[in-house]
Amino acid sequence: MERLKVGRATLTWLQGGVNYLDGGAMFGVVPKVLWSKKYPYNNQNQIELRTDPILVEIDNKKFLIDSGLGYHKLTDKQMRNFGVMEQSNIDASLAEIGLSVDDIDAVLMTHLHFDHACGLTKVKGDSYEPVFNNATIYTSKLEWNEMKNPNIRSVNTYWKKNWESIVHQVQPFATEIELIPGLKMIHTGGHSEGHSIIVFEDGDSCFIHMADIMPTHAHQNKLWALAYDDYPVTSVHQKEKWMDIGYGKRAWYTFYHDAYYRAIKYDEAGNAVDKIKRNS
Numbered sequence: 001m002e003r004l005k006v007g008r009a010t011l012t013w014l015q016g017g018v019n020y021l022d023g024g025a026m027f028g029v030v031p032k033v034l035w036s037k038k039y040p041y042n043n044q045n046q047i048e049l050r051t052d053p054i055l056v057e058i059d060n061k062k063f064l065i066d067s068g069l070g071y072h073k074l075t076d077k078q079m080r081n082f083g084v085m086e087q088s089n090i091d092a093s094l095a096e097i098g099l100s101v102d103d104i105d106a107v108l109m110t111h112l113h114f115d116h117a118c119g120l121t122k123v124k125g126d127s128y129e130p131v132f133n134n135a136t137i138y139t140s141k142l143e144w145n146e147m148k149n150p151n152i153r154s155v156n157t158y159w160k161k162n163w164e165s166i167v168h169q170v171q172p173f174a175t176e177i178e179l180i181p182g183l184k185m186i187h188t189g190g191h192s193e194g195h196s197i198i199v200f201e202d203g204d205s206c207f208i209h210m211a212d213i214m215p216t217h218a219h220q221n222k223l224w225a226l227a228y229d230d231y232p233v234t235s236v237h238q239k240e241k242w243m244d245i246g247y248g249k250r251a252w253y254t255f256y257h258d259a260y261y262r263a264i265k266y267d268e269a270g271n272a273v274d275k276i277k278r279n280s
Contacts, residue, residue, distance in 0.1 A: 001093060002262045004276050006252055007202025008182070012055040013262050013278070014093035016068025016119060020046035020083030025227040026215070038218035039260075046083055048259040049216075050278070051115050053090065054209070055099075056108075056200070059180055062099070064107045064132070065198060065209055066256055067119030073161070074118070088119050090131070104132045108185055109139040110211035111195045112147040116256070117162040128165045138179070140187045141172040143194025153230070154192070188213060188242075190235030191226065197242060206251035207263070213239050215257040217264055243270070 004011040023045050027035040032045075041047050054065040068088035078084070094100055109117065120137065121128040139147075150158040163170075176186045183200045191212040198209040212228075213235050214220065222240045225232035246253060247268050254263045258278070265274040 007205030
């Protein structure tokens with residue numbers, strides 16, 4: 001597992017699963033002749049995407065950014081349609097570093113699409129139960145409301161089995177919340193109406209988790225938005241804002257979906273000056 005130290009924070013990438021999605025959908029209106037230079041694709045025009053939660057340890061607190069694909073949560077048809085080649089193995093990942101799911105203090109849900117939220121619950125007989133029994137689950141109020149009341153477009157990604165058994169753990173926030181000094185969740189909208197990013201600052205050290213506004217290193221271009229985005233113009237404006245902020249701070253940008261890089265640090269001009277490659 002790859003690890004990164006940013007100020008007081010230690011980040012560790014866990015094994016949350018992998019799927020393959022259409023490259024055109026992941027890069028929206030960007031022509032293939034352009035995006036294919038940035039990110040590999042297979043003979044079905046699909047790109048590999050991880051769904052790997054990030055364990056963030058700060059001040060003896062253990063936070064998890066998103067929850068992975070879960071295990072035995074998808075039907076055979078869904079596995080095939082979403083190109084799922086590997087399901088979550090969070091228990092084993094945590095065990096490697098001497099932890100368990102019960103050690104997680106909070107789960108920071110950037111949004112609640114199935115590929116981020118399936119790992120919140122697990123199968124128990126004919127029902128589901130929470131995975132992170134001792135954790136508070138944070139997400140924006142807008143996202144939580146849509147999760148429970150999906151519209152005609154979002155009903156295919158906001159599933160009851162991912163939220164009904166965790167209602168008592170969820171603490172929605174309005175626009176911004178500081179979880180501990182320096183660590184914030186900030187609502188952005190864009191990819192979904194309730195989408196949020198995560199920002200950590202400690203002196204001159206900083207990381208920004210853009211979630212699905214910038215799901216991979218190949219989405220660095222501020223104008224490259226996903227076809228999956230509900231509000232692509234908002235995504236573009238929020239990416240522009242937070243890339244400018246992060247460039248000025250020489251922040252690390254961390255990734256949940258990237259199959260090749262875990263994190264990249266950019267300078268003031270947007271040039272990569274340091275990288276953490278995915279090794280496993």
